[in-house]
Amino acid sequence: xxxxxxxDDLKKFSKIGDFQKPLADKFFSxxxxxxxxxxxxxxxxxxxxxxxxxxxxxPYCIDAYTVDTLEKGCDEEEMMEAVHVAAAIRSxxxxxxxxxxxxxxxxxSM
Amino acid sequence: MKSLHKQKNRFSDVSYQLEVLNEGVENQGLPHFSDxxxxxxxxxxxxxxxxxxxxxxxxMCNQVCAHCHVDAGPDRKEIMTKETLQLCLGAxxxxxxxxxxxxxxxxxxxxxxxxxxxxxxxxxxxxxxRCNLTIIVANKKYHDLPEFYRENKVEIVxxxxxYSSKKTDSQRGDGVFDKSIKALKMLNxxxxxxxxxxxxxxxxxxxxxxFLPPSQEGLEKxxxxxxxxxFDIHFNxxxxxxxxxxxxxxxxxxxxxxxxxxxxxxxxxxxxxAAAGVMCRNTISVGWDGVLxxxxxxxxxxxxxxxxxxxxxxxxxxxxSLTKRSIRVNEHCFxxxxxxxxxxxxxxx
Numbered sequence: 001x002x003x004x005x006x007x008d009d010l011k012k013f014s015k016i017g018d019f020q021k022p023l024a025d026k027f028f029s030x031x032x033x034x035x036x037x038x039x040x041x042x043x044x045x046x047x048x049x050x051x052x053x054x055x056x057x058x059p060y061c062i063d064a065y066t067v068d069t070l071e072k073g074c075d076e077e078e079m080m081e082a083v084h085v086a087a088a089i090r091s092x093x094x095x096x097x098x099x100x101x102x103x104x105x106x107x108x109s110m
Numbered sequence: 111m112k113s114l115h116k117q118k119n120r121f122s123d124v125s126y127q128l129e130v131l132n133e134g135v136e137n138q139g140l141p142h143f144s145d146x147x148x149x150x151x152x153x154x155x156x157x158x159x160x161x162x163x164x165x166x167x168x169x170m171c172n173q174v175c176a177h178c179h180v181d182a183g184p185d186r187k188e189i190m191t192k193e194t195l196q197l198c199l200g201a202x203x204x205x206x207x208x209x210x211x212x213x214x215x216x217x218x219x220x221x222x223x224x225x226x227x228x229x230x231x232x233x234x235x236x237x238x239x240r241c242n243l244t245i246i247v248a249n250k251k252y253h254d255l256p257e258f259y260r261e262n263k264v265e266i267v268x269x270x271x272x273y274s275s276k277k278t279d280s281q282r283g284d285g286v287f288d289k290s291i292k293a294l295k296m297l298n299x300x301x302x303x304x305x306x307x308x309x310x311x312x313x314x315x316x317x318x319x320x321f322l323p324p325s326q327e328g329l330e331k332x333x334x335x336x337x338x339x340x341f342d343i344h345f346n347x348x349x350x351x352x353x354x355x356x357x358x359x360x361x362x363x364x365x366x367x368x369x370x371x372x373x374x375x376x377x378x379x380x381x382x383x384a385a386a387g388v389m390c391r392n393t394i395s396v397g398w399d400g401v402l403x404x405x406x407x408x409x410x411x412x413x414x415x416x417x418x419x420x421x422x423x424x425x426x427x428x429x430x431s432l433t434k435r436s437i438r439v440n441e442h443c444f445x446x447x448x449x450x451x452x453x454x455x456x457x458x459x
Contacts (some may be wrong), residue, residue, distance in 0.1 A: 011374075018155055043328060073324035075274060086126070 010060045043072040049088040050079060111174040111283070112182040115360060121361040122259055130364060131355065132353045134373045141377060143443045148383035154436035159430060162393040163207040164236075164406060164454070165190070167217040169227075169398060170404040175269075175282045177316065177359040179410050184213040192222045194400040194424065199229050201427035208445060211393075211454065212238040213406065218252060218441070231262045238265045240454075243293040244286055245321045256300040265310040266302060267349070267454075268294075273319050273336040273451035281318045294343045303345040311344075314456075316351045322375065323350035325455045349456025352376075353406050354445035376444035384451025385456040390437050400424040404437045406421055406454070407445075413438045 017024030035045050046069045053061030069079050114122040121127060132138040147153035147198035169186035171178075202210060212229045217223055217239060230237050237258065246255045259266060268290075272278050275287035280369035282290075294311075300302060313333065317323050337343040353359045355372060363369040390404040394415075400423050403409035414422045416438055417431045451458025 042329070043324075067321050070319065070321045071324055073329045075272070075277065 005059050007060075007063065010063060013060075043069075043074065046072045047074060047078065047082045051082040054083050055086040055090055112203070113174065113181045113185050114361060116179055116183070116185040119361065119447070121357065123366075124410075127360055127411060129158045130369070130442065131359060134370060135441060138373075139331060139369055139374055140441070143242070143439050143441050143447075145146070146377075146382075146447075147385060147439065147445075148381050150385055152382070153439075155439055156386070156406055156436060157383075157433055158391045160206055160213055160392060160394060160432065162209045163198070163202050163205070164211040164213060164228060164393055165195075165217075166398050166406065166409060167195075167212055167214050167220040167223060170219045171215040171242065172245055173216070173242055173283055173286065175358075177281055177318075177353055179354055179359060179407060180213075181357045181358045181410070185301075186215065188398045189220055190222075190400075192225075192242055194398075195226045196220055197400060197424045197427070198396060199226075199233065201424055202230065202233055204427070205429045208235060209238060211238040211240070216242050216245045218245050218255060223458050224258060226284040227258075227262050227264060231264075236265060237262060238267055239360055240267050240269075242391050242436075243268045243270070243290040244280075246296055249312050253296075256302065257293055259297075259302070260300045264307070265312070266297060266417065267312045269314045269316070270333075271316055272295075273333055273340070274394045277318050279352045281316075287459060291341050291343065294345070295341070296336075298344055305344070309393060310346050312347045312349055313345050314349045314351055316430060320363060320366065320372045321378065321411045323352055323452070326350040326450065329433045347453075347456070350450075350452075351454075351456060352445050352452035354442050354446055356407055357410055366412035371415050373444070377450045380444060380448060380450035380452060381459065384447045384449070384458045387451060387453075388443070388446045389455070389458075390446075393454075394432060402427070402432070408440075409440065410439055411440065413440065 014024075014028065015031070035042060035049075045064060049061070050065040050069050053065050125377055135142055147155055166180070167236045169180055169187035170184065170189055171186065173183035174183040174186060188440040212227070214220070214377055218241065227237055227239070247251050247253070265282050268292055269282070270278060270321050271281045277283065278287035278290065297311055300309070301307035302309045315323060315329055315333070323329070328349060329350055333348050334345070336361050337345070353374070355363055355369070360369070390408070393405060394410045396404050397403060402415045402422055402424060403413065415432065415435055417435050421428055422432045448450050
């Protein structure tokens, strides 16, 4: 069955360089540096990436960072808490706009 | 749960396992392990000095772990005889071996286990026992094992896949985590893993699924923090070991449709530095029946050492011919060379 997302396409990620190599090289070099141990550990960065993968709803990223967090020694509880952080920010972002809705309501109401 | 052998599962047949391992190369475009060694000028792989004499004392075990590369369990009756153990002592005495590494199954279930440990200790060897922990609490006759280990300065290496019961039990069986914690406390009580003793207690982590282990150093800190906080348990080092795609773990990979993904991951993570330091270069592995192998994994695939047929048994053990041999490699060897590498002592690089 044809779908918009094909799990095998994740393995072809580096192929984006076939159409535009200099920018792809810069991106992959930057990407590699971002995930290196720094002020944050590789483990912390992987959990952040897992949470963001859910927030941006990227199935490739979810697959990749589910395995990556496991390979960084995270357990299921930590991984699900990271997803809840993403969910809380997304739902919070929706709800805080409720204030704007309230403001506008008040503005146009008698 | 029964062993694959008892179930007559097709994965208990080593020729089928080798067929599956070869399938990835023939039909899926994966490279041969030997080709990767050639790239690093490591083929044929040759031994260095023989340091470690690893003995599989039998396939009998009180546990049936989901990933077990030995396919061990209570229904396995293969046990090394005293005669073969005596031959092992002779081989150790006439070699440069410094470490005797006892594995199984549960090596403690071999009726000659204690006698053999004492004899090996008398020869001046460091004795390592790969203890599954639960054996200590399995039966009253094993309750004094911590004291016995202490008397013979045995180094303990024990599997504990995780500091949570859920993950440990999913891999090693229901209730294994609680029993393991109880056994670890008993080992700590006689001084194992404690800061002011020379009694070594190392733990082994291996992934509960189709993924690679984390960095050993970071994971060790995590295990130490958690086990001390939650259970007041102490240990020396944590070995992070990669699951090798053979036996029950191979069966799991194929059944869960993770086999090709896992093999690709191993191949893509191939590290020539790790290949140079693989454990088969300084180890000989002896099967329960006295047959010699390059490592425990080759043993389970029945890939005997590549020497003259009569020299393939411990009764005709000759260091010289073993030192000149070429180590037999196959696609499962990618498991020892992925990332930081993997051996019975954890990371290689």
